[in-house]
Amino acid sequence: MSAMFRHVAMFRWTADATEQAKAAAVAGLAGLPAEIGAIREYRFGPDAGLAETNWDFAIVADFDDEAGYLTYRDHESHQRLLANVLRPVISERAAVQYTFDA
Amino acid sequence: MSAMFRHVAMFRWTADATEQAKAAAVAGLAGLPAEIGAIREYRFGPDAGLAETNWDFAIVADFDDEAGYLTYRDHESHQRLLANVLRPVISERAAVQYTFDA
Numbered sequence: 001m002s003a004m005f006r007h008v009a010m011f012r013w014t015a016d017a018t019e020q021a022k023a024a025a026v027a028g029l030a031g032l033p034a035e036i037g038a039i040r041e042y043r044f045g046p047d048a049g050l051a052e053t054n055w056d057f058a059i060v061a062d063f064d065d066e067a068g069y070l071t072y073r074d075h076e077s078h079q080r081l082l083a084n085v086l087r088p089v090i091s092e093r094a095a096v097q098y099t100f101d102a
Numbered sequence: 103m104s105a106m107f108r109h110v111a112m113f114r115w116t117a118d119a120t121e122q123a124k125a126a127a128v129a130g131l132a133g134l135p136a137e138i139g140a141i142r143e144y145r146f147g148p149d150a151g152l153a154e155t156n157w158d159f160a161i162v163a164d165f166d167d168e169a170g171y172l173t174y175r176d177h178e179s180h181q182r183l184l185a186n187v188l189r190p191v192i193s194e195r196a197a198v199q200y201t202f203d204a
Contacts, residue, residue: 006145008110008160010196043108045200048168058110058198060162066150094112094196096160098147 001101004040005069007061009095017089025089028081029059035077038068055094062102069097103203106142107171109163111197119191127191130183131161137179140170157196164204171199 013022026044033039044059063069072078115124128146135141146161165171174180 005150006147006160006162008112008162010110010112010198043202045108045202048107048199048201050168050172050199051197053197055196055198058108058200060108060110066152070152094157095153095155096112096157097150097152098160099150100145100147102145 003065003099004102005063005065005097005099007059007063007069007072007095007097009059009061009093010055011057011086011090012092013056013089014091021085021089025081025085028085032072032075032078032081036072036075038063038071038075040064040068055092066097066099105167105201106204107165107167107199107201109161109165109171109174109197109199111161111163111195112157113159113188113192114194115158115191116193123187123191127183127187130187134174134177134180134183138174138177140165140173140177142166142170157194168199168201 029042029044033042039061041062042059044057046057047054061069061072063072131146135144141163143164144161146159148159149156163171163174165174
């Protein structure tokens with residue numbers, strides 16, 4: 001077993017986010033692993049719709065350690081996506097980072 | 103690649119949850135994979151404290167498919183833990199389920 005560092009984020013879209021804007025957000029996320037070498041696993045997706053109280057979208061990102069996560073968090077490609085594409089369509093965000101044994 | 107079904111849950115503890123009660127919740131969660139065969143991966147932990155706006159605790163659970171998740175969601179051991187140990191110490195919960203290619 002070795003420790004991994006995981007970032008989990010959940011979003012709710014704004015009421016007026018268009019399907020096109022949400023698709024652009026998803027496409028932008030899909031491009032991050034190719035640009036940010038610190039990412040070990042990057043899995044995200046829209047909620048499956050099993051519970052009315054669920055949020056709209058989740059991301060789970062795994063890194064070797066906290067430093068890897070911080071590299072991702074502060075990476076220019078990530079920050080640019082957040083500012084230009086993600087934040088405009090997000091009404092609520094919840095996040096947790098935690099260490100686990102893989 | 104094969105599709106997996108992921109459940110992500112995030113919590114905030116109640117202001118008056120004791121360390122003992124939170125430890126009991128964590129111990130209860132740690133026992134679930136041995137009791138619920140549908141669980142493929144089960145990783146959880148307390149927030150690392152990197153951001154003040156973060157929530158307190160996250161769980162990421164992977165299943166072969168939606169049916170596996172529903173087995174977990176409705177399993178007696180899970181329901182008993184929720185009712186007796188988890189809900190009393192949780193003030194907020196956010197969840198998303200999504201499919202991803204593993």
